[in-house]
Amino acid sequence: MTDDERLGPPPIEPLSDAAWSRIExxxxxxxxxxxxxxxxxxxQASRRWWLVAVPLAAAATIAVIAFGxxxxxxTQVAEEPSRVVSGSAPSSVSxxxxxxxxxxxxxxxxxxxxxxxxxxxxxxxxxxxxAPRLSRPEFIVRAGDATVRVVGxxxxxxxxxxxxxxxxxxxxxxxxxxxxxxxxxxxQRWSSESPGQIATITSTAxxxxxxxxxxxxxNALDITELETPxxxxxxxxxxxxxxxxxxxxxxxxxxxxxxxxxxxxxxxVDRDRAEYDRLAALEPxxxxxxxxxxxxxxxxxxxxADPALFAAARLAVDRHDRRAETLxxxxxxxxxxxxxxxxxxxxxxxxxxxxx
Amino acid sequence: MSTDPSVGxxxxxxxxxxxxxxxxxxxxxxxxxxxLFLEQRPNVHRALFRILGSNREIEDLLQDxxxxxxxxxxxxxxxxxxxxxxxxxxxxxxxxxxxxxxxPAVDLALVEDGLASGADVRRHVQVREATRRLYAALDQIEPxxxxxxxxxxxxxxxxxxxxxxxxxxxxxxxxxxxRARRELMRRASKDAVLSAYLQELxxxxx
Numbered sequence: 001m002t003d004d005e006r007l008g009p010p011p012i013e014p015l016s017d018a019a020w021s022r023i024e025x026x027x028x029x030x031x032x033x034x035x036x037x038x039x040x041x042x043x044q045a046s047r048r049w050w051l052v053a054v055p056l057a058a059a060a061t062i063a064v065i066a067f068g069x070x071x072x073x074x075t076q077v078a079e080e081p082s083r084v085v086s087g088s089a090p091s092s093v094s095x096x097x098x099x100x101x102x103x104x105x106x107x108x109x110x111x112x113x114x115x116x117x118x119x120x121x122x123x124x125x126x127x128x129x130x131a132p133r134l135s136r137p138e139f140i141v142r143a144g145d146a147t148v149r150v151v152g153x154x155x156x157x158x159x160x161x162x163x164x165x166x167x168x169x170x171x172x173x174x175x176x177x178x179x180x181x182x183x184x185x186x187x188q189r190w191s192s193e194s195p196g197q198i199a200t201i202t203s204t205a206x207x208x209x210x211x212x213x214x215x216x217x218x219n220a221l222d223i224t225e226l227e228t229p230x231x232x233x234x235x236x237x238x239x240x241x242x243x244x245x246x247x248x249x250x251x252x253x254x255x256x257x258x259x260x261x262x263x264x265x266x267x268x269v270d271r272d273r274a275e276y277d278r279l280a281a282l283e284p285x286x287x288x289x290x291x292x293x294x295x296x297x298x299x300x301x302x303x304x305a306d307p308a309l310f311a312a313a314r315l316a317v318d319r320h321d322r323r324a325e326t327l328x329x330x331x332x333x334x335x336x337x338x339x340x341x342x343x344x345x346x347x348x349x350x351x352x353x354x355x356x
Numbered sequence: 357m358s359t360d361p362s363v364g365x366x367x368x369x370x371x372x373x374x375x376x377x378x379x380x381x382x383x384x385x386x387x388x389x390x391x392l393f394l395e396q397r398p399n400v401h402r403a404l405f406r407i408l409g410s411n412r413e414i415e416d417l418l419q420d421x422x423x424x425x426x427x428x429x430x431x432x433x434x435x436x437x438x439x440x441x442x443x444x445x446x447x448x449x450x451x452x453x454x455x456x457x458x459x460p461a462v463d464l465a466l467v468e469d470g471l472a473s474g475a476d477v478r479r480h481v482q483v484r485e486a487t488r489r490l491y492a493a494l495d496q497i498e499p500x501x502x503x504x505x506x507x508x509x510x511x512x513x514x515x516x517x518x519x520x521x522x523x524x525x526x527x528x529x530x531x532x533x534x535r536a537r538r539e540l541m542r543r544a545s546k547d548a549v550l551s552a553y554l555q556e557l558x559x560x561x562x
């Protein structure tokens with residue numbers, strides 16, 4: 001048989017895009033089902049029927065936030081329709097130049113509709129930090145019957161079956177719920193249980209959803225303490241939950257506890273976020289104190305340890321601090337896939353290239 | 357042509373990439389799971405296509421394979437490439453599926469009988485027909501032998517590679533390929549098309 005006559009092995013026939021889409025949907029659906037069965041093992045059949053029969057409730061929020069001083073960068077940018085489901089640990093995602101922090105056991109679908117970024121909260125709760133839209137299309141959050149159009153803000157939307165709540169930290173949010181519109185401003189909270197009322201969040205009621213300011217961090221952390229985080233500092237370990245008791249003053253070394261019986265209108269206190277924001281504002285005036293504060297934040301297991309450590313490293317780079325390289329290396333060691341890992345790698349590469 | 361995304365990437369970097377992607381996907385990060393799915397689907401599809409011979413019943417197998425892959429991800433240690441590891445799981449899955457219910461042979465209707473004009477078309481038809489007869493014969497032999505033959509002879513993988521993919525010894529693979537070949541040749545004694553095709557494929561075995 002000549003080479004021309006050889007038939008060769010059977011060619012691999014490609015699968016159609018439609019077939020791959022079917023396969024992908026099947027995979028995610030089964031994985032989600034497995035995840036749901038792990039996290040919600042006691043859902044009764046009757047409740048499922050009710051969930052199907054009753055239109056899902058809704059709530060949402062908008063807001064504006066000028067996070068000009070914020071320096072955290074985000075890792076994943078979802079530019080195409082995608083669904084994010086957090087497991088037993090919180091997670092975060094970037095979407096249309098906005099940062100979304102999902103609580104544990106939260107499902108969110110991100111899509112674009114007529115050019116508008118749309119986040120659909122299926123269940124759970126999430127903080128949305130929406131950069132000022134300026135000339136960009138409004139950011140829309142949907143939760144059941146509620147639609148929120150966001151110009152730019154930081155706010156939290158929580159959903160537990162039909163109960164929805166919105167708490168605003170910065171800016172103003174318009175919540176449209178079953179034909180009614182409510183404007184929710186700074187330190188205000190709206191709930192689907194009393195859609196006509198806007199509650200004010202006071203500093204003595206941190207469970208309402210807005211972080212209370214914390215004491216300034218004054219103790220700079222020895223850099224060597226960062227290198228080997230204690231087992232207790234391994235936040236977001238699969239299958240584990242933080243130990244702070246609901247309603248108690250949170251230990252800054254612990255993660256806000258995702259409440260398994262989450263009622264949807266009690267956003268967790270996040271003192272560390274408030275502290276982080278305070279330090280970000282402090283940076284231009286007192287960078288040394290800000291850097292020390294960031295390092296103090298890193299000491300615990302807060303979700304803010306990641307951005308705080310990166311902020312400390314970035315600040316050190318800006319100030320030509322000799323600790324910069326070490327801080328970046330510690331960051332990459334401790335948060336190899338952290339929200340700022342890409343930036344940290346770039347900074348480290350640049351730093352090493354510039355060093356004699 | 358290799359479909360392994362790590363080809364051309366330094367081994368250490370590829371391993372780090374594999375480990376990181378697997379870790380993120382195992383933690384439930386959907387974007388990482390999707391990246392892994394998109395990255396590995398050509399490899400997994402290729403392995404299963406070689407074993408089945410067509411795409412006819414491949415969708416369910418692919419879905420099951422990826423579900424198994426995601427479930428097993430926490431155990432991935434980077435001892436082998438992620439692509440190899442995924443293929444191993446897919447092949448194991450395929451073996452179980454074939455053992456439970458042998459898939460039918462490639463549908464004869466897939467061969468375009470009326471297209472025998474022009475050398476390319478004629479060649480295409482010949483390949484399809486030879487493939488149909490080959491996989492019809494493979495349907496009749498023991499699944500382990502079928503998988504070994506499909507990967508070693510049809511796909512041209514080395515015996516060592518097939519041994520790794522099927523998690524067995526090279527000796528066992530050699531035996532399976534030999535037995536499959538013997539059985540196929542026995543069946544090909546009455547089928548000139550299959551006989552010629554087998555001889556051609558054997559010539560290309562690595």
